[in-house]
Amino acid sequence: MTQLSPFLITIILLTSCEKQRKQIEEFVVNQKQISSKTIHEYEFYPDGKIKTDHSRILYIRAGRTLDTLSSKKEFKYHANGKVESIFDASDSAKTFKTYNDMDSLITDIRINGFGDTTFFEKIDYQNGNETRRISRLLMTKFSANAEDIKKTDFRNYDTLLDITQFMYVGKLREKALSIDKNGNITAEIHYIYNQGKHIKTIVYSFLGSTKYIRETTDYTDGETKEPDYVTVGPRGDTIAFQKTTSENDMRITVICNNLNSRDIWYYNKKNQLVGTVSIDYLSHMKYFNAYTYDDKGNILEEQNYKESLNNTH
Numbered sequence: 590m591t592q593l594s595p596f597l598i599t600i601i602l603l604t605s606c607e608k609q610r611k612q613i614e615e616f617v618v619n620q621k622q623i624s625s626k627t628i629h630e631y632e633f634y635p636d637g638k639i640k641t642d643h644s645r646i647l648y649i650r651a652g653r654t655l656d657t658l659s660s661k662k663e664f665k666y667h668a669n670g671k672v673e674s675i676f677d678a679s680d681s682a683k684t685f686k687t688y689n690d691m692d693s694l695i696t697d698i699r700i701n702g703f704g705d706t707t708f709f710e711k712i713d714y715q716n717g718n719e720t721r722r723i724s725r726l727l728m729t730k731f732s733a734n735a736e737d738i739k740k741t742d743f744r745n746y747d748t749l750l751d752i753t754q755f756m757y758v759g760k761l762r763e764k765a766l767s768i769d770k771n772g773n774i775t776a777e778i779h780y781i782y783n784q785g786k787h788i789k790t791i792v793y794s795f796l797g798s799t800k801y802i803r804e805t806t807d808y809t810d811g812e813t814k815e816p817d818y819v820t821v822g823p824r825g826d827t828i829a830f831q832k833t834t835s836e837n838d839m840r841i842t843v844i845c846n847n848l849n850s851r852d853i854w855y856y857n858k859k860n861q862l863v864g865t866v867s868i869d870y871l872s873h874m875k876y877f878n879a880y881t882y883d884d885k886g887n888i889l890e891e892q893n894y895k896e897s898l899n900n901t902h
Contacts, residue, residue, distance in 0.1 A: 623649055627891040637885060639664050691717060722753045873898040
């Protein structure tokens with residue numbers, strides 16, 4: 590794969606945005622292809638925050654509803670207005686979040702209906718800067734032999750642990766280290782600035798005691814607070830990019846990873862995500878999602894479907 594210049598990347602993205610803009614318009618009006626629909630009905634606290642989300646998922650084929658699944662989530666909030674806990678009455682799963690005096694998230698804990706902590710994240714701060722993030726993820730452990738999957742004990746788990754340490758010069762993040770559960774450094778990330786503006790990130794990986802550049806990301810000013818970027822691999826191959834454009838009060842962001850997949854996100858003039866298209870060139874499939882909102886900005890309805898990709902890149 591050859592390296593693409595930033596100019597060529599821009600041309601590709603602009604062309605893709607125009608093509609995908611027409612596709613999302615077709616998707617929005619083509620209700621016959623919808624395969625599932627989630628409808629939200631809310632109860633609110635006096636301050637307008639969501640107290641309960643009653644959801645119905647409708648599974649649809651050829652315009653007819655084949656099945657319906659209902660769920661109920663209950664929300665509680667800290668004094669700072671941020672979510673304190675979520676209880677999912679359908680499977681008894683719980684989420685708990687805590688914050689420090691500066692209203693920054695310090696713990697995020699998720700517990701399934703069996704009482705297992707399936708996700709735990711703890712964030713440490715110093716002088717307002719995030720200095721360490723510890724994440725544990727509990728996943729079902731499957732047999733390596735596909736024939737034994739039916740015999741799998743679905744309460745047998747793998748624990749994935751990731752620790753990231755951040756270092757600063759003043760308020761600017763200079764470096765980050767990714768550390769595995771054995772204390773080995775698996776990645777080293779360097780942040781490069783120009784007059785205090787973040788312009789580049791270099792990620793190093795390790796092969797034994799040898800450190801090598803895994804990828805380099807260059808950032809450029811875009812049409813939003815989040816910059817556009819181009820990421821290249823160790824041989825100069827373009828492996829990812831992001832570009833945002835605006836047209837008729839609609840913001841379109843294109844994200845490409847490894848050039849084998851592409852995501853297009855569409856926002857309205859209220860900065861609400863109204864639609865997504867995910868394209869997988871390996872499986873030749875496109876996945877569509879659309880969202881509508883109430884006047885408070887809460888999602889009222891989600892619709893999705895998939896279709897074969899006729900034209901590859």
